[in-house]
Amino acid sequence: MSADTWINLIIAVLGGAVRVGTPFLFVSLGECLTEKSGRINLGLEGVLVFSAMAGFGGAYLSGQAWLGVAAAGVCGALLALLHGLLCSLPRVSDIATGIALMLLGSGLAFYFGKPLIQPQAPQIPSLMLGGWSASPQVQQALAINALFPVGVALAALMAWGLANTRWGLVLRMAGDSSDAARALGYSVNGVRIAATTAGGFIAGLGGASLSLYYPGSWNEGLSSGQGLIAVALVIFARWSPWRCLGAALLFGGAGAVGPALQSVGVSGGYYLFNAMPYVLTLAILVATCSPRRAIAGAPMELGVSR
Amino acid sequence: MTTPKPWHARAEDLALPVLALAGALLCFGLFVWLAGKSPVQAWALLFKGAFGDAFSWQNSLQRASPLMLTALAVALPGRAGLTVIGGEGALVLGALACAALPLGFTPPANAWGSALLLAASAATGAAWVALAGALRQWRGVNETISSLLLGYIAIALFKHTVEGPLRDPASLNKPSTPPLAEGLRIGAIAPDSLLGDVHWGLAIGLLACLLAGVWLSFTANGFAMRVVGGNARAARLVGLDANRLVVLACAVGGACAGLAGGIEVAAVHTAANASLIAGLGYTGILVSFVARHNPWAIPPVALLFGGFGAAGSLLQRRMDLPDASVLVLQGFAFVLILAAEALRGRLFTLGWAVHIRRAVLPRQIKGNVQ
Numbered sequence: 001m002s003a004d005t006w007i008n009l010i011i012a013v014l015g016g017a018v019r020v021g022t023p024f025l026f027v028s029l030g031e032c033l034t035e036k037s038g039r040i041n042l043g044l045e046g047v048l049v050f051s052a053m054a055g056f057g058g059a060y061l062s063g064q065a066w067l068g069v070a071a072a073g074v075c076g077a078l079l080a081l082l083h084g085l086l087c088s089l090p091r092v093s094d095i096a097t098g099i100a101l102m103l104l105g106s107g108l109a110f111y112f113g114k115p116l117i118q119p120q121a122p123q124i125p126s127l128m129l130g131g132w133s134a135s136p137q138v139q140q141a142l143a144i145n146a147l148f149p150v151g152v153a154l155a156a157l158m159a160w161g162l163a164n165t166r167w168g169l170v171l172r173m174a175g176d177s178s179d180a181a182r183a184l185g186y187s188v189n190g191v192r193i194a195a196t197t198a199g200g201f202i203a204g205l206g207g208a209s210l211s212l213y214y215p216g217s218w219n220e221g222l223s224s225g226q227g228l229i230a231v232a233l234v235i236f237a238r239w240s241p242w243r244c245l246g247a248a249l250l251f252g253g254a255g256a257v258g259p260a261l262q263s264v265g266v267s268g269g270y271y272l273f274n275a276m277p278y279v280l281t282l283a284i285l286v287a288t289c290s291p292r293r294a295i296a297g298a299p300m301e302l303g304v305s306r
Numbered sequence: 307m308t309t310p311k312p313w314h315a316r317a318e319d320l321a322l323p324v325l326a327l328a329g330a331l332l333c334f335g336l337f338v339w340l341a342g343k344s345p346v347q348a349w350a351l352l353f354k355g356a357f358g359d360a361f362s363w364q365n366s367l368q369r370a371s372p373l374m375l376t377a378l379a380v381a382l383p384g385r386a387g388l389t390v391i392g393g394e395g396a397l398v399l400g401a402l403a404c405a406a407l408p409l410g411f412t413p414p415a416n417a418w419g420s421a422l423l424l425a426a427s428a429a430t431g432a433a434w435v436a437l438a439g440a441l442r443q444w445r446g447v448n449e450t451i452s453s454l455l456l457g458y459i460a461i462a463l464f465k466h467t468v469e470g471p472l473r474d475p476a477s478l479n480k481p482s483t484p485p486l487a488e489g490l491r492i493g494a495i496a497p498d499s500l501l502g503d504v505h506w507g508l509a510i511g512l513l514a515c516l517l518a519g520v521w522l523s524f525t526a527n528g529f530a531m532r533v534v535g536g537n538a539r540a541a542r543l544v545g546l547d548a549n550r551l552v553v554l555a556c557a558v559g560g561a562c563a564g565l566a567g568g569i570e571v572a573a574v575h576t577a578a579n580a581s582l583i584a585g586l587g588y589t590g591i592l593v594s595f596v597a598r599h600n601p602w603a604i605p606p607v608a609l610l611f612g613g614f615g616a617a618g619s620l621l622q623r624r625m626d627l628p629d630a631s632v633l634v635l636q637g638f639a640f641v642l643i644l645a646a647e648a649l650r651g652r653l654f655t656l657g658w659a660v661h662i663r664r665a666v667l668p669r670q671i672k673g674n675v676q
Contacts, residue, residue, distance in 0.1 A: 042450065086641065089648035095389050095450050096644055099591060104637025225458045232451050254417030271469070275462030278455045282447075285455075291446035 005264050008137050012260035013253050015141025018148055019214045021252020023048065023223075025151040027230035028237065028244040029158060030199035033232055034080075035270030036162065038175035038188075038194035038301035042098025043083050044203045045227030046105020051076035053109040053116065054220040060121035065212055069147070072208035073234065075203045079105055080200020084193035102227075109220075116218045124213045145213045147205060151245075154202065158241040171195055175299035203227070207216030223280065232281045236288060238297035254280050314654045321653060323596050326646040327610075330639035338636060339362055340476055352635075355620035356613025364502040368574075370605070370612030371395070374511035375566035376590025377597065377604045379435060379559040383449075384599035385522060386555035392438050392453030393563040395460030395588025399461035400564025402464050403430040404571045405483040405578035408490065415489025423490060424568045431504060431558040431564015434460060439556030461583060468578050471519070481581035482579035492573035499534050507569035514562055518601035529572040531555055589615070592640050611636070 027044050036040045054075035058070025083101050087094045127149070130142030138166075162168035173181045174191040181188050210226075211218045233251060237243035258273035288295060331352075335345030342654050356366050379393035403426045413419035438453040467483075474484040492506050522528040534541040534548045566586065571578055595613055597603035618632035647657075 063550050082641070086645055089645060091647045091650060092644050093389075096595065097641075099389075099391060099450070100595075100640035100644055101631065102636065103588060103592065103640050107630055107633030107635075107637040111634050114628040114630070164411070214378075228451065228458075232455070233371045235448075269466065271462045271466040275459050278462070280378050282452060282455045282459070285447045285452060286441060286445050289446040289448075291444060 007253045009260055009264050011137050011141045012263055015143075015226035016260055016270050017253035018144055018247045018257020019252065020255040021248040021250075022145050022151060022209045022213070023226055024230050024233060024251050024255075025148070025245060025248035026209065027203045027227050027235040029151065029154055029241060030076075030080075030203035030206070031231050031234045032199075032237070032239055032241055033158065033171075033202065033243055034196045035302055036198035036239060036299055037171050037192045038155045039084075039087055039094045039192050039196060040048050040098065040231070040300050040302060041080060041083050041101075041196055041199060042095060042228070042231060043079070043101025043105060044098075044200070045223065045225065045230060046075045046102040046109075047200050047203045048105075048207045048210070048227035048230075050079055050105040050109040052114040052211040052222050053207075053213035053218055055204070055208035056116055056121050056211035057112065058084035059123075059212055060116060060119055063122060065071070065122045065124045067165070068212055069124065069205060069208040072211075073204040076204020076207060077201035080203070081193065081197045083200070087196075088189040088193060090305055094229045095229070101122065104236045113218055113220070117220075120217070121212065123216055126213075128198055145209055147209045147213065150205070151248075155241040162241070172299070175301055203230075206230075212236045224268055229277055229281050235295065235298075236281075236284045239293060239299065240297065251277050251280065308533065309480045310651065310655055312662055314351075318650055318653050319598070321330045322646040322649060323598070323607075323643060326642040327596070329576040329642045329646075330635060333642070334631075334635045337638075338625075338627070338631075341627070343627065346623060347625060349628070351624055352614060355617025356556065356610075360500050360502070362613075362616055363500075364504050366613035366618040367501075367504045367508055368612070369615045370608040371505075371507040371511040372566040372586045373590050373608040373612055374515050374604050375562040375569075376587045377593035377608055378514055378590075378601060379431075379563035379587070379593035380591050381597065381599040381604060382518060382522075382555045382562075383439065383552070384594060385535050386552045387538060388439060388442060388552060388556065389412050389450045390435060390438055390453045390556055390559065390585075390627050391450060391591050392435045392457050392460075392560070393566075393590045394583075395453070395457030395584070396434045396560045396563035397567035397570070398433055398464040398582055399460045400427035400431040400567030400581045401571045401575075401578050402417055402467060402483075403564070404465070404568035405486065408486060409472065409484065415487045419490050420492055420572055423486075424565055425571060427568025427571075428561040429563045429564070431567065432561035435560025436557035438554050439553045439663075442551050457587070464578070464583070464625075465580070468580070468592055473576075474577065477577075477579070478582075480579055482577040486572060491576060492569060499658050504609050505569075505573040506649040507566075507573050509607070510565065510569060513564070515601045515604045516563075518558070522601065526604035534565070563590070571672065589636065590642075592636055595640065596643050613656060 027048055031044055031186055051072040055068040057071030059065050083097055086092055086097045106175040123235030125146050126143040128143055130139035133139055170191060174188050179299055210222055233247045237247045254276045256272060257276055261273060335349060337347045338348045338486055354632050355362055374391040376397060378398060381393060383390040404423045407423055407426045418654060434456060438449050438456055441447040441452050442449040469481040472483045473481050494503050494505050495501055530546050531551045534546060534551050538548055570582055589611055593604060593607045597607045614632050614635060618629060621627045621631050622629050
């Protein structure tokens with residue numbers, strides 16, 4: 001390959017990092033919020049698929065992209081609320097409930113999404129940050145999903161809120177010691193249900209970004225494990241919203257390698273390159289986890305780190 | 307509240323799943339009704355498509371056999387205390403191994419050759435799921451996440467191989483591996499009887515469930531595994547090698563799922579192609595949870611969900627419901643089966659249950675009960 005191809009490839013991967021990474025960012029922020037309260041919601045994969053469908057449907061029916069985004073958030077929150085309520089019952093495991101939600105979420109999405117496979121819906125606008133450059137590749141790479149800055153702001157808000165507000169403190173207390181939260185008179189289940197629901201809303205925005213920006217249509221193979229990868233990302237990011245942002249961009253970049261190679265004409269091993277994020281996730285989990293100690297920064301009540 | 311009686315636990319084992327499934331059917335009916343269709347017709351078609359006549363029985367049994375094996379892939383690690391859901395990945399790689407082995411050398415085209423292919427499938431599946439168990443035991447990686455990731459990786463490997471290096475040039479529209487030789491395929495058990503096309507995979511599935519149950523219930527090794535699953539600390543105190551037992555449980559479970567893939571290739575598809583990625587591994591998770599990870603309870607539950615799968619196309623044809631309606635039904639069933647656990651130990655002792663019993667049951671039955 002010539003130097004020009006390499007530069008185009010790198011630009012495509014960097015642009016793709018934001019494009020592909022935006023859903024990762026939202027889902028991992030949602031999961032981070034949920035896990036901070038002491039529960040793991042593996043069902044965000046189902047939430048992502050369902051809200052992607054709802055977002056597309058909302059935008060298609062109303063003709064407004066942003067109404068679609070709102071619909072996606074609300075539907076994500078509703079599904080996550082179900083997770084929160086179920087896990088509050090005695091003897092119900094949050095991991096098993098997550099698996100059930102994955103199945104239910106994709107089932108509902110495929111059911112309602114059947115008539116949405118053909119039509120086109122209004123898309124979330126792009127922010128053109130590449131106007132200064134003459135190169136079309138650079139311009140294309142810097143056309144950024146308008147939801148991405150929202151995600152960055154959300155990460156900042158969460159980082160600040162968890163550290164500095166009363167709400168953040170109560171949330172972290174429910175995640176670190178349910179006894180302490182109970183002793184201070186807070187309902188642990190109540191806090192966790194609220195955190196799970198809010199997390200579902202945030203993850204739902206990621207779903208909207210899938211169906212309304214990139215790839216920008218609804219089909220049944222729209223999300224294949226992005227929600228799950230995002231759950232693993234939170235472990236990698238050690239439960240810090242800012243590090244979630246970095247991790248989402250890294251994984252977005254890894255996910256963009258396959259399409260970027262294809263765009264410069266390398267087509268062999270297409271499926272293998274597309275499996276890169278999964279391999280990377282697994283490798284990172286193996287590298288960061290340890291059987292002897294909890295991972296630094298893990299909420300103490302969380303089952304996933306035990 | 308009344309005091310719990312010894313028969314309560316046994317009765318709950320049966321009553322809770324039945325109640326949950328009834329609730330799921332009810333929710334599904336409501337769902338169909340909201341879509342403006344008749345729930346009664348949907349229920350009738352579900353039953354008719356699953357168990358209405360000999361043909362639908364054959365269809366249900368055909369679908370049940372891989373589900374039994376993929377459910378074991380969840381149940382066995384489940385009894386050792388792990389939530390492993392890598393059945394889908396083990397299944398597709400098992401299928402790939404079965405289809406790829408005859409390309410390397412020529413196995414005898416008879417039952418021994420088939421057995422050899424199935425052994426390769428089982429070994430591949432075993433290695434794949436054992437990996438998730440080993441990562442859990444030695445690296446502390448959450449096994450649910452890792453097994454799902456391994457599943458996605460397996461599917462990518464499968465597609466890459468089937469559409470790339472092992473593609474049969476003759477398969478134009480649907481990339482496939484070269485088909486198995488006639489003698490290597492697995493045939494019907496009794497083609498001229500009522501069983502029709504039902505192949506030997508059903509017998510293998512039933513046998514696997516039977517043996518797994520015997521292993522768990524009647525051998526020292528199986529008992530040790532259940533101790534590890536019930537209380538890992540107690541197991542360590544009595545000197546059980548938890549790591550070995552957990553990885554063994556995962557390997558045997560994975561072998562079952564791999565076997566399911568091999569059987570699907572040898573008996574149904576005759577080659578490895580994308581039709582194999584049909585969510586059998588995911589439905590197996592649900593089957594195992596409904597059966598409460600009890601291998602002997604798996605065959606009837608697998609038959610039920612195999613039947614729902616078989617009825618799906620009927621719902622689609624007659625009522626114009628999307629083909630995902632069966633997925634929705636499965637989702638409801640999964641959610642309710644987990645919620646039903648909250649009633650365990652309380653189903654017969656809650657206040658409302660007592661009231662209903664007093665009001666409904668005639669005196670002499672109540673006498674027997676107490």
